[in-house]
Amino acid sequence: MADVLDTYGSVVLDAKGYGFVSFTPESFRTWRVTIINVRTDQGPTQVPIPQATVYLGSIGPGQIVSQTWMGNRSTASGEVLVQPSQQLIVEWANGVPGSRATASIYGTQTMR
Structure with a gap:
């Protein structure tokens, strides 16, 4: 039987606007990720x-x-x-330095 997968991670982008977060299933769990939402806390029209x-x-x-x-x-x-x-890694590049980037992942997880 599959359980709901609903987790997130965040990082503050460095001076070059770069950062990443990584996710790893718990022991004996397999994830089927169907949605990965990404965002930063910068304004929607703020560049880069x-x-x-x-x-x-x-x-x-x-x-x-x-x-x-x-x-x-x-x-x-x-x-x-x-x-x-395995790791699932979400990487941001060319963002606004100092902004917080967040990835939310959704799907299902099962015991292996």
Whole structure:
């Protein structure tokens, strides 16, 4: 039987407007992530507007599972299966330094 997955993480963007948060399922849990909402606390029209990229496992070009050019208020879509030993990483780039970026993930989790 699947349980609801509903969690979030946040980071303050550094002097270059960069930051990331990572999520890892608890032992023996598998996540089926269906929605990843990303946002920052900067104003909706304040520039620069960060981009958000979602990676599975590690940060690298071959690990991208979703991305959005509107990382200050958007949904990075697509279904992602995250195993207990994997990380789901949400990265922001080119944002407003000092702003807080938050990722909320939703879906289901099951015991493995």
